[in-house]
Amino acid sequence: MSQPEHFDVLILGSGQGxxxxxxxxxxxGRRVAVVERRWVGGACPAVACLPSKNELWSAKVAHLAGEAGRFGTITxxxxxxxxxxRRRKRDMVDREIAFHLNAYRESGAELIMGSGRFVAAKTLEVALNDGGTRLLAGDQVFVNVGSHAAIPDVPGVAAARPMTHIEVLELDTLPAHLIVLGGGYVGIEMAQAYRRFGSQVTVIEPGPQLLGREDPDVAIEMQRILEGEGIRVLLGAQPTEVHGWSGQEVGVTLRSAAGEQRVxxxxxLVAVGRIPNTAGIGLGQAGVELDGRGFIRVNDRLQTTAAGVWALGECAGSPQFTHVSVDDFRIIRDNLAGGARSTGDRLIPYVAFTDPPLARVGLSEGEAKRQGIAARVARLPMAAVLRTAATDETQGFLKVLVGDDDRILGFTMIGAEAGEVMAAVQTAMLAGLPFPKLRDAVITHLTFAEGLGPLFGAIPAR
Incomplete structure (x- = not known):
């Protein structure tokens, strides 16, 4: 092996963290090299979070334009x-790429575009995208390679050349009939967007409900919203075979309790989950172990099984959200400076950017029951939030779980501005405030957060 170029810090993958x-x-002042296979800045600004939300907003504008007459605007x-x-989305991505390249220049970190694999401890061989190879070694090494969309093991799926979230965001023509395999967060976001753009849409979910990690009342409400916009939802439907080619004619044969049918x-579009990008990059050569699902084994400080090697983001099994990868960065940054931060005490929120959005932080009812945690539950329909009398955004509800000590255990909301309202509850949870503090707070009228007063006012007495 030739002598490698030496860096203080070597990072494989340029995701958020x-x-x-x-x-x-x-x-x-450290000498830093970042090896990135494809996307400057990682998937979030290029093919995931930002681009998808860009197109979801375009779909919302289309929907509002179609509904304008209801509000007195005649179109x-x-x-x-x-x-x-697509052009609007690409323009945004171009701005993000320019921002990231400038950030690399200003920081002094070297961005190396190529495919890296470990060939020894803390040593990467990089096949450069523009030809040639480089051999790099680092005193400290960080792995941040992310994940990719899973393709289900169903006969004919691969041959049908299905879209993932990446390809569907590159469409410049409207699908006549989009079939979505998977009723999770990505699947329903894209299903609603393309229905609003004008496509016929069918969602196929093998499980008994949409959004399998959510409580049944949440899944039922989301299904009601989607079906109200004309989306066909098939639950308990197991794909057994796929025929044809996506983009031309494609069919999915399904098996369910009602028998066999074909759509x-x-x-x-395939949206059935994610697989870590840990295969074929020589982690074994570096002494980095994987768990049974292919994620890198880390402790609560994000250290791997190899000395001087850390992993962060989705490849380390962290929850698959950009804001979690940001916190992974903060944990490592602080611990490198002598801190003692851990992943074990995080309160992680998330939002599905449907319209209305779904937001949750903390425990669901089902999780509390499975963990044997006693909880008092209150629920408030969005129609009871006074703001909706002005906006007509009455779909959805708010739900909260409170423990015996009056502290908030979890909050779920389907409704307008759900993510923003959730942030207020999350702040109270982080501060350990008893729920009466929010119940009795003076919250601005007319805001959606004003609904927190009557919601917490409905908590059953101990």
């Missing part, structure tokens, strides 16, 4: 130009 760590350590026929939808459409 990895790039923040690179910029921070480089600004601190003509509404149509969607998918080429312009025919024009395009197929």
């Amino acid at each position: 990895g790039k923040l760590l690179a910029w921070h350590l480089a600004r601190s 003509g026929p509404v149509s969607v130009d998918m080429a312009k939808v 025919d459409g024009s395009d197929l």
